[in-house]
């Protein structure tokens with residue numbers, strides 16, 4: 001086979017006119033632009049509209065950046081020393097005049113600008129003493145204005161201070177991109193979307209769109225290019241994700257759990273303390289089907305806080321045990337892991353299932369013995385923290401891994417678990433209480449199967465959420481008192497942000513003092529828990545609160561996930577504005593777990609940023625985790641959502657999963673049909689697509705290890 005010709009796109013930017021080694025190095029360092037292709041696919045983030053000319057008589061002090069065309073009528077140097085400046089006057093067709101001023105480059109500009117010549121001046125309008133002017137306008141001789149031949153919208157690229165200083169400012173970058181287009185031809189930008197899709201979606205071609213995204217001639221051309229490139233980006237990503245999903249189903253064999261056995265049945269008939277909700281039953285059926293197929297399961301289980309995911313996890317583990325396998329459940333914090341251990345031990349009591357707990361604080365002889373029993377296959381369910389993925393933790397027959405609160409675990413940690421079993425990877429069920437908006441689920445977890453528990457156990461009353469500003473603290477204390485008088489318990493949560501740990505801890509301790517003062521002992525008992533405490537001390541306090549020996553829990557966000565105390569009916573969040581929406585939602589989920597009406601009290605400063613206000617409003621308005629997740633996504637943007645950063649999937653060039661939901665939906669739909677019809681992309685009309693995907697995605701590492 002002939003080696004493929006090296007594309008001009010793969011050449012270093014140093015081959016471009018006007019780019020020497022210094023600039024090339026700077027582009028690489030500042031923007032990770034190495035090749036001509038990198039430069040080409042680094043799209044502008046906005047445009048300056050140069051199709052419109054303003055009439056000078058229409059200009060206002062707040063007109064902003066404007067472009068005017070007129071004849072230079074006057075040019076002179078005024079003042080001297082530091083006050084030296086060049087002043088010009090431009091008169092347009094209507095006879096109105098505008099002042100132009102330069103404070104630097106005076107001598108040079110005086111030489112190159114000529115009175116009597118027609119110019120286009122571009123810059124920001126300013127007002128001095130009632131007169132409008134532009135300082136340091138861009139000046140272009142109309143007769144030599146070459147840019148207008150190609151482009152009427154000037155692209156503006158993301159840049160850095162260093163690039164600007166080295167001549168790679170807006171203007172410099174435009175020159176570069178023009179140099180790129182002089183060097184390449186449409187042949188260097190082959191189409192990768194099949195004709196029938198282009199026609200169906202009425203999309204412009206790839207080469208034309210790439211050109212138009214940089215140098216659009218008009219708004220219509222720019223819009224068409226945007227639509228095409230967004231679709232292209234989202235469609236190719238969906239296609240790749242679906243290929244992975246189908247490929248995994250076809251290739252990654254897994255243990256087949258063929259039967260529902262005696263342990264599961266006894267548990268179901270004798271032990272389970274409540275009727276499963278319809279949603280729990282449905283999800284269990286989905287999991288059961290997966291586990292029986294002989295193909296490795298990779299399933300994401302989403303369900304709001306309190307929806308009963310733990311029970312689903314436990315029953316899935318029982319399926320594994322009945323088929324002769326071990327199972328483990330991993331949680332992000334010691335408290336949460338231990339709580340799972342306790343409740344699961346209780347649930348399976350009398351069934352002859354060995355459940356053990358492992359975390360960093362299980363040490364010495366206890367640890368050694370536990371590891372030995374695990375390796376001998378005597379332990380059937382191991383519950384714990386990150387300690388489970390340490391290399392010396394050996395499971396002879398690990399069939400199922402359950403990961404609770406997935407967003408705290410990195411991709412790499414999950415990959416480590418994969419390696420813990422032979423000859424197949426264990427089945428994986430990832431449980432998350434952070435609902436993931438549909439669009440994000442499609443992009444970040446588009447290759448996983450997803451189950452949703454969209455129903456809460458019966459009898460839950462929605463938590464009432466109220467917002468108070470700081471100066472109404474007394475009112476808040478009053479509400480806490482009322483609940484405590486009824487025998488209920490309360491949480492008071494302070495933010496703990498790592499960069500500011502000491503200050504935060506101080507605030508927490510002051511808060512604790514204040515609570516001691518407002519809620520005197522012995523009628524009241526107050527626990528305090530924070531991340532800096534020893535695990536054993538933390539646990540001691542948690543247990544006291546759980547048993548009802550203390551009635552107020554002052555804490556940092558360590559209680560965020562999973563802690564279950566049904567008698568707690570008040571959640572006070574101090575400095576609410578410092579928490580993110582998903583955190584607030586998690587915290588609120590700590591109450592409303594029993595039969596009593598619960599309250600979430602959001603305490604904030606009086607002064608709030610627009611975002612802070614919006615977050616609080618969202619919390620007051622809804623308890624629906626999916627709505628909250630959507631709001632979070634809109635407020636923070638996709639890159640900020642927990643757990644997505646490291647996936648690298650959302651580093652999109654042009655599409656935005658929030659703003660382009662409709663394009664994403666259509667892209668997913670078409671990609672699904674393509675993969676169903678032709679999974680290997682081998683049909684003649686799909687070959688260009690297949691070739692492109694292979695080339696494009698082989699460059700991105702770690703794709704197969706998303707879960």
Ligand code: ADP
Nearest residue numbers: 274275276277304305306307308309310311457
């Ligand atoms: P999640 O992990 O989804 O936040 P949990 O599994 O901790 O929720 O369940 C919350 C509480 O609801 C637990 O006390 C659990 O025993 C209870 N629970 C779970 N399923 C049901 C059900 N079907 N009916 C009644 N209570 C349930």
Ligand code: MG
Nearest residue numbers: 309310404562
């Ligand atoms: Mg849970």
